[in-house]
Amino acid sequence: MHKNKIFKKLFLPLLFVFCILISSCPNPFLEKLLKPFFTDIVYYHAGYYNGDPVYWVNGVMTKLELPFRISGENVYINAITASGDTVYTTGYYKNQYQSDAGVYWINEKIFEIMPANISAESSKGIAITVSDNKIYIAGEYIPVGPNAQNTPFFWVDGLLTELSASSYNTWVASITVSDSDVYVAGVWYDSNYTNAYGCYWVNGNRTDFPLNLTFNGVYDITLSGSSVYISALSYYGSVFYFNNDSSSWYNLNDPPGMSYASVPNSITVYKNIFYTAGCVIEKDLYGAPDWGKYHAAYWINSEHQQIFLPDNEINSFVDAIELHEDNIYKAGWCNVIDGGITSALLVSWVNGEPTVLGKTELAEKEYHSFIQIRYN
Numbered sequence: 229m230h231k232n233k234i235f236k237k238l239f240l241p242l243l244f245v246f247c248i249l250i251s252s253c254p255n256p257f258l259e260k261l262l263k264p265f266f267t268d269i270v271y272y273h274a275g276y277y278n279g280d281p282v283y284w285v286n287g288v289m290t291k292l293e294l295p296f297r298i299s300g301e302n303v304y305i306n307a308i309t310a311s312g313d314t315v316y317t318t319g320y321y322k323n324q325y326q327s328d329a330g331v332y333w334i335n336e337k338i339f340e341i342m343p344a345n346i347s348a349e350s351s352k353g354i355a356i357t358v359s360d361n362k363i364y365i366a367g368e369y370i371p372v373g374p375n376a377q378n379t380p381f382f383w384v385d386g387l388l389t390e391l392s393a394s395s396y397n398t399w400v401a402s403i404t405v406s407d408s409d410v411y412v413a414g415v416w417y418d419s420n421y422t423n424a425y426g427c428y429w430v431n432g433n434r435t436d437f438p439l440n441l442t443f444n445g446v447y448d449i450t451l452s453g454s455s456v457y458i459s460a461l462s463y464y465g466s467v468f469y470f471n472n473d474s475s476s477w478y479n480l481n482d483p484p485g486m487s488y489a490s491v492p493n494s495i496t497v498y499k500n501i502f503y504t505a506g507c508v509i510e511k512d513l514y515g516a517p518d519w520g521k522y523h524a525a526y527w528i529n530s531e532h533q534q535i536f537l538p539d540n541e542i543n544s545f546v547d548a549i550e551l552h553e554d555n556i557y558k559a560g561w562c563n564v565i566d567g568g569i570t571s572a573l574l575v576s577w578v579n580g581e582p583t584v585l586g587k588t589e590l591a592e593k594e595y596h597s598f599i600q601i602r603y604n
Contacts, residue, residue, distance in 0.1 A: 267552065271559045272598040273574040274308040274317050276591040281305050283315055284574055287585035293338040295321050295331065308598045311358040318353030318365050328352050330367050341365060343388055347372040355412075359405040366403035366412045382410050382432070392434045397421075402449045413449035413458050426460050438475060445491075447506070452497035459492035459504050483508060483525065483532045488517040490525065490532070491545075493560075498551035503528055505546035505558050524560055524575075535580045538573060540564040546577070547597035555579060559597035563590055 280300030281292040305319040318332040330341035330351035351369035365383040380391040400414035426437035480490040493506035505526035512518040524544040546560035558577040574586040
């Protein structure tokens with residue numbers, strides 16, 4: 229009883245004063261105090277509107293700055309990412325000589341990628357990420373000179389590092405950063421350009437996938453602990469590859485029906501389970517892939533999961549996937565036809581349920597997405 233009286237005399241008045249102070253403090257203080265309890269899932273899409281390059285944040289559009297005397301139809305976006313309130317995109321444009329010139333944007337402002345001390349016949353920005361306020365870009369360039377080959381590189385705040393390549397052309401697909409180590413995924417071709425082999429680099433040093441596997445494409449790279457996870461499409465179907473002092477791969481199961489292959493555009497790892505997202509390709513009447521018919525899909529480990537699509541869908545794909553508190557968030561695009569008019573929809577999914585965030589015209593270019601899990 230005595231302890232109870234002490235509790236009432238000391239603790240309850242303090243609690244009352246604390247509540248008064250909290251209620252009288254400005255909102256920013258409350259937000260900072262309660263930051264761990266509030267989360268935003270922010271969806272980013274990069275594409276085109278009236279022929280010009282743009283990006284959307286949760287469906288709100290911003291037009292990207294164009295290069296000097298270059299029209300929007302000659303600008304191509306290859307990737308989008310974000311850090312805090314800042315949006316980063318990368319790609320290239322075709323100059324007056326029809327050569328490619330790599331660029332990146334910070335919000336809507338445009339910058340050239342290639343350093344002034346490197347002479348390039350052409351260049352492209354392919355993938356972009358941000359870590360510790362530094363911008364990292366994976367790209368390719370062809371140097372000026374006879375018999376020049378496509379040269380892969382990663383770029384950090386203006387400093388370009390060439391990646392060790394095969395004797396023949398090499399392409400990059402994705403980039404990620406862990407501490408000060410830079411990881412890039414890509415492919416290289418044999419001398420006849422008949423076979424492509426997957427690989428990844430750590431700080432410029434290349435590791436090849438098993439050479440008994442050939443690839444139609446390598447798409448994304450992510451890390452979990454000491455393991456490197458890469459999503460790719462081999463000639464034998466979609467595969468998932470990881471490296472942890474050894475290598476192994478897994479076929480992603482195609483959904484039943486008319487699908488020919490699974491294309492995993494994006495990969496993430498959560499609680500030791502890997503999640504991939506992309507699309508499935510339909511078969512034609514002869515059992516071959518019909519690359520013009522593709523539909524959004526995702527997988528948990530190797531198992532295909534149900535996903536719902538907007539009405540009147542023609543083609544669709546998922547380009548980004550993230551996990552938070554056991555919910556699966558995805559972002560991508562859906563081409564639809566309505567009243568004879570074809571449009572591209574900006575779509576997000578929570579688990580399998582879609583939400584349309586915006587709409588633009590269908591363009592004969594690639595569209596890209598990114599998801600940021602942000603604490604406010």
